[in-house]
Amino acid sequence: MTQKVVVFSQIDNEILMKLEQQYHVVQINPKKGDVNQQILDESRDADGMIGAGRVLNENNLKHAEKLKIVSSVSVGYDNYDVGYLKHKNILLTHTPHVLTETTADLAFTLLMSAARKIPALDAWTKQGQWVRTAGPEQFGVDIYGKTLGIIGLGHIGAAIARRGFHGFNMNVLYHNRHEKIEIAEQLKAEFCGLDELLRRSDFVVIAVDLNAASQSLIGARELQLMQQHAVLVNISRGSVLDEQALIEALKARSIFAAGLDVYQKEPLQSSELFQLDNAVTLPHIGSATAQTRKRMAELAYKNLVDALAGKTPRYAVK
Ligand code: 8YV
Numbered sequence: 064m065t066q067k068v069v070v071f072s073q074i075d076n077e078i079l080m081k082l083e084q085q086y087h088v089v090q091i092n093p094k095k096g097d098v099n100q101q102i103l104d105e106s107r108d109a110d111g112m113i114g115a116g117r118v119l120n121e122n123n124l125k126h127a128e129k130l131k132i133v134s135s136v137s138v139g140y141d142n143y144d145v146g147y148l149k150h151k152n153i154l155l156t157h158t159p160h161v162l163t164e165t166t167a168d169l170a171f172t173l174l175m176s177a178a179r180k181i182p183a184l185d186a187w188t189k190q191g192q193w194v195r196t197a198g199p200e201q202f203g204v205d206i207y208g209k210t211l212g213i214i215g216l217g218h219i220g221a222a223i224a225r226r227g228f229h230g231f232n233m234n235v236l237y238h239n240r241h242e243k244i245e246i247a248e249q250l251k252a253e254f255c256g257l258d259e260l261l262r263r264s265d266f267v268v269i270a271v272d273l274n275a276a277s278q279s280l281i282g283a284r285e286l287q288l289m290q291q292h293a294v295l296v297n298i299s300r301g302s303v304l305d306e307q308a309l310i311e312a313l314k315a316r317s318i319f320a321a322g323l324d325v326y327q328k329e330p331l332q333s334s335e336l337f338q339l340d341n342a343v344t345l346p347h348i349g350s351a352t353a354q355t356r357k358r359m360a361e362l363a364y365k366n367l368v369d370a371l372a373g374k375t376p377r378y379a380v381k
Contacts, residue, residue, distance in 0.1 A: 066371055069105045071098075071114035074136065075360035082113070082364065086371075091117075099123045106130060111367050120144035127151065132370035136363040137350075138162055138219075140380050141273040141300060155380040156366035160218065161358040162350035167222030169349045170268055170298045173322030177294045177343045178266070179203035180320070204265070204292050204319055212236040212264030214257070214280070215271025215299065221246045223268050228252070236260045240276070261288040266296065273300035283308040289318045298349050301326040310335045313342055324349050 068086040070079065082088050091101045091114070099122065106112065106127040112119070115136040121144060124130065132154040133143060140157050148155050176182060180203050187193065187201070211227040213220045216237040227233035228250040235252035237243070238260045247254060257280070261267060267289065271277045281295075282305040289295065295318060297304050306327050312318050313336075320341040326334070329347055336342045350359060366376040 066110040067108055068367065068371075069102070069109045069112045069114075071102060071112055071119075072116050072136070074114060074363075075357050077357075078360040078364045082367075085368070086111070111371050113363055113367050116142070118142050119148075121147050124148075124151070124153075127153070132156065132367055132376070134363045134367040134370070134376075136356075136359050139272055139300065141302075145380060154370050154376065156363070156370065156376045156378050157380055158359040158362040158366075159378060161362055162355050163218045163222050165352050165355040166219050166298060166349040167226060169324060169345075170219070170223045170270065170296055171226050173296045173298065173324060173343055173345065174266055174268065174294060175206060177296065177320040177322035177341075178206050180340075182343055183340045204294065206231055206233075206266070208232045208234075209265035210234045210236060210263055212238070212260040212267045213252075214238050214260065214267065214269045215277070216243045216246060216252070217270065217272065219298070220268070220270035221250075223270060224250050224252060227266075233266075236264055239271075257285065258288055261285055262290070264293060265290065266294050269295070269297040269299045269303055271299050271303060273302055277303050279303070279305060281305065281309075283311070286312040286318065291317060292319050294318070294320050294322065296322040298324045301329065306334075306336075310339070310342075313339050316341070 065087045068082055068088050069091065070088060071091045089105050091098055102123040103126060106124050109127060109130050111132045113134040119133060130153050133148060135157045138157055138159045140155060143155055145155060184201055211233040213224050216239045224235045228235050235250050236255050237252050238255060238257045242254045280303050286308055309321055313321060322343040324345045325347055336344050350356060366378055369376040
């Protein structure tokens with residue numbers, strides 16, 4: 064009998080076609096009403112699920128009786144109740160590596176945009192406000208040769224650090240659960256405690272994955288440690304950072320600027336951040352290039368096909 068696969072978010076068209084050739088495919092469609100109810104109903108007799116950006120847990124998977132795999136089109140898997148999936152013997156897979164460089168590019172884009180006030184000055188120029196040469200109001204802060212502090216020196220954190228070191232002659236500091244001797248040697252990166260990193264860095268980039276230890280890692284106290292000219296970038300997960308505390312710091316100008324790709328609640332439809340000229344806000348696009356999203360979909364597809372064929376998929380979450 065043909066196996067049933069539930070596609071729970073938008074997915075690359077070619078991959079969707081491939082899935083449809085092999086399986087009975089049902090797509091969750093927000094236009095058809097409550098997404099969680101659809102997941103609850105459709106997962107009942109599903110063999111596999113593939114997608115990203117939805118919370119999957121006991122509430123919407125409790126009727127899934129024969130589900131073998133949830134294949135996430137993402138590297139992060141904080142949306143899924145890993146313990147519950149394990150308890151139900153449902154395999155969870157993800158898509159690491161293929162998005163590393165793209166996400167690091169975006170982190171650096173945010174860093175530079177925030178440092179040089181790019182979005183605000185683009186708007187300023189287009190509004191015809193450029194009547195005389197740019198003055199102190201328009202001035203940014205230097206990047207080249209400054210100190211870059213990376214919180215979480217995983218694959219993406221290391222790729223950001225490489226950009227800073229090789230491209231911008233930056234001194235790299237990093238905070239991580241364990242020392243990363245090899246990468247640190249290559250980049251002359253210094254391992255340090257979080258407080259020290261925050262105090263010494265001109266640019267702080269949050270690249271840690273969300274887990275119990277990184278939840279609310281950066282709050283008011285930590286933001287207070289940062290220098291007044293410093294820039295904070297978050298490309299990890301919104302819950303690592305206390306958003307309200309950041310808004311207060313930006314309003315008080317106790318730091319220079321922030322570049323954000325992720326938020327405590329997504330999609331972010333209204334926020335005080337939108338009123339702040341020192342906040343650059345992007346809609347969670349770290350991996351969002353055509354090429355990378357395709358690579359992620361291909362990898363997730365492969366994970367799914369392997370699991371449904373009884374093979375061990377390459378990227379199972381432990
Ligand atoms: C996207 C991400 O959120 O991979 C992740 O963990 O955060 C991003 O790539 C997601 O993959 C959307 O498809």
